[in-house]
Amino acid sequence: MTLTVKVILGMVLGIVVGLAINFSGLNAEGSFVQKFVTSGLFHIVGKMFINALNMLVVPLVLFSLICGVCGIGDIKLLGKIGTKSFGFYMLTTAVAIASAILIAVGLGIGEGMNARSSAEFSAREAPALSDVLINIIPTNPINAMAQGEMLSIIFFAILLGVSLLLVGKKARKVIDLIEILNEAMMKMVSIIMALAPYAVFCLLAKAMAELGVELFAQLIGFVLVAGGVMLLHLFVTLLIFLKVFSGLNPVTFMKKIRNVQVFAFSTSSSNATIPVTLRTVTERMGVNNSVASFTVPFGATINMDGTAIMQGVATVFIANLYGVELGMTGYLTVIMMSVLASIGTAGVPGAGLIMLSMVFAQVGLPLEGIGLILGVDRLLDMLRTAVNVSGDAVVSLIVAKSEGKLDEAVYNDQALESSDKGGIHVNSEPGRDFSKAMATAYKGN
Structure with missing residues (x-):
């Protein structure tokens, strides 16, 4: 069985066992x-898994971000294309999480439960926005890492990352080491996520045993709200962005x-979808390769609209579930953190969950x-990955159109809409990260 099937099986069994105990x-x-x-047993296994996720947060963010910045290869390459891409990716992510929080707060998912964590917990006040x-x-980056x-x-x-680029060729060995460490962290994510089915069973069995069917109903509400906001972002927000900023037919x-979208949905990996996305936006949509080769892998690194939506809805849901009042400042903090954290969220299955613990x-x-x-x-x-890669393609089109790097005849060619007769064959392992995709450019520095 695939990991997805195992997790679903663990989820179903956990719910059944927990409700039976309740x-x-x-x-x-x-x-x-x-x-x-x-x-x-359930508490220990579940808590160990949560600790394992927390263990990955600091090194995953640190290494993946440094690799993403260094992978640009030369600061001059950023130019107009880099600035526009970054701006649009951050804007769509901010809109995504803001809409997620507004809708989730408006619907009040999780309210009235007043659940309590089994561990000692006292909610601290959200810091003032100025302090954030x-x-x-x-003042001390090492201490910041130790304190998370x-x-x-x-x-x-x-x-x-920017400083290493400015150092030039002398920093190449350091960057190579960081890339290796980043790759090792990705493998560690895979190892820990392989244990997810068992952790899911224990966590849900314990939750259902303590809170009963009422919680199950709330989880259904969470899935419907999160999925609904993702579909709204995909079919409304992104298409409005495309029409307004490029004038292209949605x-x-x-x-x-x-x-x-189908490939992203089936793999749950933005990185694994890079070859398919790149081929589609260049061959079927007419984006010049000089733009697409930058925007697509860059987007797979920092554009996480679907993940941001999940984080926004999850924050409101858990805050209401545990009776924690976040207030306007708290939600603004969540928006800011999710936008910044999307830069460091790896494009592999389950990595967004690690970022959620940070929020x-x-x-x-x-x-x-x-x-x-x-x-x-x-x-x-699966759904949020499809949203992420769709956002990559939208921004690629907008940037290409603004720079005169889009062949509209190719984009409007109806004959290029259908799938390849022979199908698309790509490596199912996570694709090369942005740093490796741009390594050639760096070596010329």
Whole structure:
């Protein structure tokens, strides 16, 4: 079975076992099941998995961000194309999470449950927005990493990446080492995610045993809201961006992007979809390769609209579930962090979940709440990856059109809408990251 099937199976079994324990009354306070099963075995396995996810946060953000910046190869390559791409990617991500929070708050998902974490937890007040902005720049980057202060780590990683580029060829060995470490972190993500089915079973079984069918109903609401906002972003927001900033026909775009979306949905990996996205935007949409070869891998690194939507909805859901009041400042902090964190979110299955723990920690939400989200994360992961790669293609078209690098005759050619007769054959492993894609350009520095 694939990992997705295993996780779904673990989720279903966890729900069934947890509800059975809840309905039968076996989880009564002080009972054998409560002591040694739900608060014992299930709690231990689930908590170990949560700790493993937290373990990856700092090195994953640090190495992937440095690689992304260094992979540009030469700061001059950024130019107009780099600036426009970055601006549009950040803008679409900000719109995505803002709409997610507004809709989730408006619908009130998770309200009235007042769940409590099994671990000791006291919600701290969200810091003032001015303090958040000031603390982005760390006085001690090593201490920031030790304390898990992610905004500071993101700032330091970007600045270090730019500095390594400015050093030139002498920094090549350091960059190569960081690329190897980044690759190792990706493998570590794969190893830990392989344990997800068992953790999902334990986390959901414990949650259902303690909270019952009411929680199950709330999880269904979470999936519907998160999925609905993603579809809204895909079919409305992105297409409005495409029409307004490029004047291209959105219907033609949706017809030609189907192959990319299907592949992204099936692999749950933006990186693995890079070859398909690149081929589609160049051969079927008419984007010049000089633009696409930059915007597509760059987007796979920093454009995480779907992930940002999940983070926004999940934050509102868990805050309401645990009775934590975030307020306007808290939600603005979540928007800012999600936009910045999208730069460091790896384009591999499950990495967005690691970023979610960072957002939770920053605004004072219990990390145990991730266990509830984890049960349905793999289902949403496929959809949000399709949203991510669609955003990559939209921004590629907008930038290419603005720079006169788009062949509109190719874009409007209806004969190029259909799939390849022979299909698309690509490596199912995560594609080369942005740093390797641009390594040739760097060597010429």
